[in-house]
Amino acid sequence: MLLIPCPNCGSRDETEFHYGGQAHVAYPENPTELNDREWAEFLFYRDNTKGAFAERWLHSTGCRQWFNMLRDTVTYDIQAVYAMGTPRPATTGPAASEPGTASTAADSTTTGNAAPSTSSSSTTAPEGATK
């Protein structure tokens, strides 16, 4: 069972969250110009990374906010938690461990992240949050 540090609520049980798949999958600039193969690759093809993987999570029974998480797919080590719409943080070594991210996450609640981030999240969040 994972203990996930939600940027708004602090560490919570994995069962309160829903997985949102790979993060940073940009919507095509001109979807109408794509051929079927390119469109299918945008829709269905995702990285299958071994190691640090940036993914989206929704705290569905908590604050109902989306956030990005950098998780090691081998060790399940949560290396970073960061806001929707921000670029993936650099992963240099085992610097950011879970207690560190939890403390920066608490700060982000008071500074930037507390606003209704509909503009940034709507671009990256999926159409329907599958239950």
Add this chain to the structure above:
Amino acid sequence: MANTAAINGINGLRDIRRSPASHLAAALEAGSIQGTVVLNEGPFQTMAGVRVDPRSEEGARIAAVTGGLPARCGDVAGTDRVSVLWLGPSEFLVVAPEEAHDSLGGDLIGSLVAALGEAPGQVVDLSANRTTFELSGPRARAALEKGCALDLHPRSFTVGTALNTEIGNIPVVLQKTGEESFRLFPRASFADFLGRWLLDAMREFASPEVP
């Protein structure tokens, strides 16, 4: 006095209103162990779901009506009549006694709607969305811990805070109202399940403790 008259009959609808766990009333009473852990369903409450940016102008207007908006997870703001629970960075649950509802002579929903005005956000009357369970007693925390992954120890879950979490695998807003008393807000459709789940969790405390 006018409020009491209004409660007694708004076209008779108030009289036929049934709370979501009313059919469990006898079971809750039978399953409660006085002095150990007691469960009952609370009275109807007026609740409003508010979505507003708390740092905006409209957020300040809403805060003026409710007596403040909570700033972070766990916080409960408001006055002694109205409490505002933090559900998300821009989402709040306003809980007040039933007679605060506009149809019973109060003005809570109407004044919230007026405070929001045309600004971005929403105020929704959720009075029928959730019911209230009141769980109290020295073993209340032990009963909750059977199905809640949060740290409910008093050092981390203090009196006067409320958290949106899962209890018995269903989403519940859990408020700590006293050292040994909790308020649970499940959605109405989960009331039967949560009531029976809590009764089951409480059952062992009726027997003497096995050392």
